[in-house]
Amino acid sequence: MPEIPECCRTGFKWAGVPTGSESTLAQNQTYITGTSKTTAILIIHDIYGWTFPNIRLLADHFAAECNATVYVPDFFGGQVLPEEAVDETLKNPASKLIDIPAFFATNSRSVREPEIFSCARALRAQYPKLGAVGYCFGGWACFRLAAQNIKLVDCISVAHPSLLEKDDVENVSVPTQIIAPEHDYLLTEELKEYCNKMIPKKGLPYRYDFYPGLAHGFAVKGDPSDQGASRGLERAKNSVVGWFNEHLG
Template identity: 50%
Template sequence: MSQCCLKGFKWGGQPQGKETEVNGQKCYVTGSNPDAAIIVIHDLYGWTFGNTRLLADSYAAEVGATVYVPDFYGGVVLSADLVDNPAEWDKLNLPNFMEINSKAVRGPEMVAFAKHLRTQHSKIGAIGFCYGGWAVFQLGAKSESPLVDCISAAHPTFLTKDEISNVGVPAQIIAPEIDPQFTEELKTHAVTEIPKIGVPFDYQYFPGLSHGFSIRGNREDPAEIKGLERARRAAVTWFKEWLVEG
């Protein structure tokens, strides 16, 4: 975890969903499709981050799904004001934060949440941003009874080669050129190994853009606007194919 996981921009706009509790988790919910659902697994800024909720609203409206943004940080929320205030980043104890929110700690919560949604919806997708990227690959792991029907990972953090190689459902990766977390080695592994598995695979590459662009991109920068909109459309198209039309 590095400063690339903190930097970015807050977007304007008012989220349209509601805060509630789902399977014991605080959760932002938007949309109302009883059949298709999408789990959004947040980045470092957690489930309350306005940008994340705005994207969830977009998926709900354009895919036609019920979209869930659960709290997978145990009630701890980093202030959204940090996103464009690098002078405050050094005050954070990120190693401790990530220890509290490690894969071993939060992974079982995510699995339990997905299992619960399986009792509520017939089709489930999952998209993870940054921190959430490793999580969707674990939810989409090979299984006789998959937890989800498809996944999308945008500039994933903490993702391993083994997690990539173990994917068992249709997988999409949104990959910026400049990314110290989703490295060139991991990119090469993904595009080499996932096609061998035999699952549908969509690799979306964004030259010139950096880690975090699809969730914290600068809406005043033409290149980032183009990139984050393309990333959003790609995820919408992916989920439509596997959750609604497939």
Template identity: 50%
Template sequence: MSTCCKEGFKWNGESVGKETKLGNNQAYVTGDNKDAAVLIVCDVFGWTLPNIRLLADHYAKEANVTVYVPDYFEGEVVSPEMMDDPEKRKNFDIMAFIGRNGKDKRYPEISANAKELKSTYKKVAAIGFCYGAWAVLRLGAKEGGIVDAAAVAHPSLLEESEIANVGVPVQFLVPETDPMFTPELKEFTLKTLPTLNVPFNYDYYPGLVHGFATRGDQSDPKQKEGLERAKNSAVYWFKQYLH
């Protein structure tokens, strides 16, 4: 994975949800809709990152859903301070982190959480950022899919088969510059989505980079506009397919 997966900016604000459990996983939950839920699968900064909790709060309020942000890294937390500290970024071995949290290891618990939500709520969507994108596309697969809609932002670790096997309405939030979602993968995605016979949205963000939707700089007007547009696009997607 690229160093861009370790960079970004911490957002200001106080989250309004609470910490609880979803299955065997610790989780942040926000919102009170009893019919519609959203599962967030995070990037390497995990479930305690203030930005992701604030984003979950926005989804809950603006899309009228209950949002869950589980811990899928067994309590390992990457400090937001790393985003501001080049030395800490240098010392964080992201490939070792991915090795500890490989797809085969993490997908069983992610799918178990999604199944629990489907047994509780009438409609469930999932959104994955960076690391979490592959899992969300698997949750929305043609065979064995669990969720009713999927969304991914600046995805990492994607395989072509995970894109080609999507069987639910799917949204891609894609920055111009992204070493993890390469031009080749973008081209494959744009060619493949129209063949899947599902509604899709490919939302492009010129001038922005990997991580913009969860770690963009709110003090920069272009980045702020982009992360807000990404939030609004996801809210629209959830409204469209959960209500």
């Protein structure tokens, strides 16, 4: 696991109050928003977890703009960052409040993949159309859900994915969107190039959105008071909406 860069551990909490409710999905605590009976979107969160207001606000947007029911399960076993990590300026970043190496040992790919699959299977059994979107930590998981021998979702979108491996890219088998900031220590230049080389060969719908000047984490923790970041996070949200409307609508 590469060192977690500062841009992954810090960010900004957005204004707004989430409008969904909490329940369970495949035994995982889950934020749910939307009323569609035919289309679902599974959001796989980043290091800030399922209670982070920003991820819930994004879920509300996707529910309204994609006419979908959106699910944000807890994939960190009840572990959430202290509230002071998500104040308006994140003056106390995650790196100062939790043991990052221990956190990722507890929440590694092998530990969390089974429950991510269980949640996707539960939604697959209920909804004719299912998409998945992942931010940072959630990126690798979306690729796994879209693998040729698994294929639990109809399309995926990932923003600045982490823990992504070349095998994940090689095995993807559904329409794929990547939201890629210019500066990203986890979605490396090598991985960007590999995605853009391998995925088009599969004959799948593929969209690579590049965000110059922006850094890892911007699509879920960007500073709305910064004009460039604000435009980037709005563009990223709209791009995901457009992708799901095209491939789930």
